[in-house]
Amino acid sequence: MGKSQKKKSMRRHNPMRVPDSHLPKGLASASSASTKTEAILPIIQKMESPDASDRKWACVAVSNLIQNDPSTRRLLQGKNVVGALITRLTDSEEEVMIEAMGALRNLCIDGGYDICAEMYNKNILTPLKTFIPKISSVLSQYLEAPNTAPKNTQRLMYDFADNAITTLWCLSETSNKALDAINSINLIPFLMSFLVSRDKLSIAPVVAAAQCLYVLTDDNDVASDSLKSDAGYLSCLLSIAQSSFQPSNDKGKDSDDRRRVTLRVLSSGILRNISPLPQHSAASVIDLDKDIMLPLLQPVIASVSLPETASRAQQLVDDLASEPRLERLSLQNTPRSDHKLTAEIELEQLEATLRTVQLALEILTGVCATLPEPSAGVEGDTEAENENEDEDMANDDEVMDKMNVLGSETNDGSANPTVLPSLVPSLLSLIQPTSLSFHPLAASSPHPPTTSALSAIHISAMECLNNIFLSLATFPNTSVSADAEGGRKVWNEVWASLGAVGTEFGLGQERRKEMWEIGVGVLWGVAVVWKGTLSATDEQIQVLIRLCEGSSDDRTRVKCIGALECLAQYPQSITSNQVIANFLLKLLPTASSSPVGTESLLQATSALIDIYSDETLPYDINFRQNGMLQILVASVEGVRKAVRGIDRKKPGGKDLRRRGEEVRDNLIAFIQYRRNLG
Template sequence: MGKSQKKKAMRRHNPVRVPDSHLPKGLASASQQSSKSNEILPIIQKMESPDVSERKWACVAVSNIIQNDPSTRRLLQGKNVVGALITRLTDSEEEVVIEAVGALRNLCVDGGYDICAEMYNKNILAPLKSFIPKMSTTLTQYLETPKVPDSVQRIVYDFSDNVITILWCLSETSNKALNAINDIQLVPFLMSFLAACNKLSLAPVTAAAQCLYVLTDDNWPAITDVRSDAGYLACLLSIARREQPVPAPDSQPDPRAITLAVLSAGILRNILPIPPPSAASFVEIDKDVILPLLQPVISAISLSEISNEVQELVQRQNSEPQLEKMTLHTPKSGHKTEIELQLENLEGKLRTVQLSLEILTGACATLPDPTPDLPKDQEDPEGDDDLDIDAQVDIEMDATEETTQNIVESPSFLTTLVAPLLALTQPTALSFPPLASQSVHPPSTSALSSVHISALECLNNIFLSLTTTPNPSVAADVNAGLTVWNGVWTALGLVGTQTGPGQEKRQEFWEVAVGVLWGVGGVWKGSLVSNAEQIDLLIQFNNSTFNPRQKTQCIGALECLAQTPTAIDANRKISEHLLSLLPVASISASLDTEPMIQAVSALIDIYSDETLPYDINFRQGNYLERLVNSVEAVRKVVKAIDRRTGGGRELRRRGEEVRENLIGFIKYRRDLQL
């Protein structure tokens, strides 16, 4: 049962606005999809114009023309818009540089990894690196001078926001890009914005926090830089605890202040353990910072209300006359209507919830990963180093056990944490794109579906922790188990089983949900009664997926359902399915090795107690002889596991254990003579 980890593809506060992986490849198809094909060439031509106003207009036009329009963006990419904009970063006119940075930032946000990789390969870091000293100097001037020119404020706010956003998007692109960004040593620059958060607009400060959150995720250079400065740690802790007041327009609370606190908490968690003598080293980050901050964030939002509000705003937007956003002489890259600002605000709330779920998922991922494979020159082919490996796992378990207890030690955690998470899994009318058309507001649809999946991943880790570190009071609350079980199935019913281009998120929802079902089944094993339709859907999913991990989870969930004492018919259907997956002497296994091992283990566990009512299926179905016929084939499959491959060592050890258990189980059942 694998734990869920944080997903780098979901880090951006404005992620890929319109997922376009389902669109046909090639410029010809993009040209057919785009309604703005005729506008592409003038933009590219004016990018090289000797007239400053035309160059500026062209940069602004890129930002405006690609909004929620992946086909037009692809057409621009085909005309080397990235290279043209990077050239403009060294333009002699500052206004052109500022607009070019803004356009590149929007391309990063809309285009995702591919376009970020193109920017890196075209050496965007060289001009970006040269901007950092200037921005640092301007920030210092801004903080020291009560009144500064508008141009200075624009550099501190808009320009810094855009440059930092590009840097954080690039840092997620590849290890090469990340290493190059590490060489720039951004941490002092980024922390200067966080340290001045009560004097600055929240836009650049939040961008700096986002960038630092990404840089400190499993990236030792940035982690070391943050850990080594007690001032940085104190600043982050203060923001995470919301001890620092932040300015807000018109004295109204800015929702980005919550995002900033969440990001600061996430950075602190990324750099754990915090070394003394910092005051933060004496704080239990998960218990005293993460949970108190994030539980209210995930509990206070209603996805159905946001979905309804988005649809109403879009309807109003479509009924109002649309004003031309750009003209040759007065480009306005920052102009947004009131409705656009409201939609952006709603999307921001969703992304803050998603970010909170991502951090909670990490806090709930309290189990060590499977035993790492040793290098070939250190591997003992006889397995004599098992004791050393076990000791390593024990150390990791000890280090994470406290977090597990923090999350599940309270009897009320099912209502304070699990209940709001379950609510966040329930789809709305806007959560997934329609089968035959695009969503009425793709950014909100992207955010909603990501929230659902992130909530499932958090639930997966919670119940994985509970199956490994059981809590008797939780297991005794059967009604709570049924509530979670039925809640997940209700969500699956709303998601549906539709597949195809553009429906990748529906498939991902199912993939994560099956893991949750396995975890819930493990906590309340023997107490959950499932209906025939649910069992059929799990079997259907198991037969249709090609992912061994998902097959293993499916088998695990079915195993739990088969152990409900009174569910004799369900037990028979599940057991027949599991037996059909096993190899026999003349027929190869229909499964990959890991799910096959899980199927063998499941059958042993299901029928380990011959006194249970459903054991009649074992005797009447002649299951014993069917297991006997699979022993030799199972042995061959296990023996064929290559310990030198990734995860092969642990899988081989588990396979050997299950094979021995199978032989012992057969002997036990034969001795019963039932």
């Protein structure tokens, strides 16, 4: 049962804002799905017009057309709109350049990896590099003499800085190649200048700079070392994370208040990314997780009601649909990219609030992955062995925890996981889907950005729960495990969430599948914590069996088997025990073949050993009356063959081989033990 960690190969923190996987592939299907096909050609033509006002119109029109419309975005992409907009970044007219930068930023945010990769391949970094010193120079002038430039000019520069920084942030998550190129620019001083001067600047580009820093310092030594090398930077980040402010009573300032909360959350995330901090810094004496992360992030995740947010978003979407509005793409009138209706602005604010909660959950997932800290020797590995296996153990998406620590009765006295259960109530509420949480089957969402943010929150909250119950299972807390009623409540709420998500997987439903893949890990952890006191319904057992049989992912099968193993050990559930045991026996190998992958095979074998390790339990009658000993004996050679076939050189192979040898030896010893019982 592996802890949820961010994948090194997938750097993007936010999912695609306007998903398009539910759409058939190809420009023809995009053309048939789009209602704006006729507007595409005039935009592309005017992008190259000798008239600057036409070029500006075309750039603004791109931003307006792609809003919540993946089909039209695909059509524009097929007409090389990315290349055309990058060309406009060197336009002779400043307004055209500014609007082109805004359109590219919106394409990055809405379109995700594919568009970002296209921008990188078409050399967007070359003009972006030239903007950095220019932005720095203009901002320095504003800071020295704030009243020298008109407010409108300042706002344009702030918006331009926000768009350029956000584009760099998205590009840095596209690939390691793009990240290396951005590392070579040495962005840290530029980005930190916004945070250092935050009180004198507009909050929007400051938050964009913090978001870019948060992404750049995630598993990236170049950026982390640059940040840690300056004590002033560390003091600034710590000051922001520890700051407090009173929300304004002025409704016009509500947006700025939300952004300040986001800035605090981002600063705490940056500090955690670059930890451990240098010993000479003032922040090095602070326990980041317990003194900063949890006190800051716990109120953030408890501050939002997802059902209320979804209801309000739906109401605003309905209002927009019924409200007549001026056509913003008229060829006779230049559109304005900043012209938004009140309902549109509120929808953006709701999304921003949801994204801040998602960000807090993302950081908490890491906190829950390390709390409580195990003391030396708990795993029985030497320090040298741990150092040699750091890389393997860091990628828990590839390496399940093969050390069987979930069944351990060891309780590290120095580990105090009491802080973790306090997060559970808020997380349980955040995994419950709303009417807008997932794309409808074979259809699009009424408001894709809200749907994207809500589903991301559900998944992040489920990842937090996964790590919490792994920690509680690894380091048992008797006050938690003794609360059988609390265990049943958690179990039922996780099932309620997964039941509402449903099992209709396919195009456009990737997030539903992801919820199940993480959720079954939570069920496993809960089942371990309350093993022997937690029973499941017949339907729940069958769902786990069907999920295990239907999944092509060995990790998901292992989680299902682990949960079933624990449920089989409820003493009074003799019938359920037999159903589970019969299923597990089907997963055992023969001398010549195996019905499942090696990880699943080992998990099933280990599960049967653990279930029937105590012959005095009521359900042991199933073992004796159903000839299970003979079936286990017949599987020994198949288990040996599977263990011999494990390649130590593959990622995680060393741990899996060690785990396999342990299970093989346990199987042989268990067979002998049961034979001795007669």
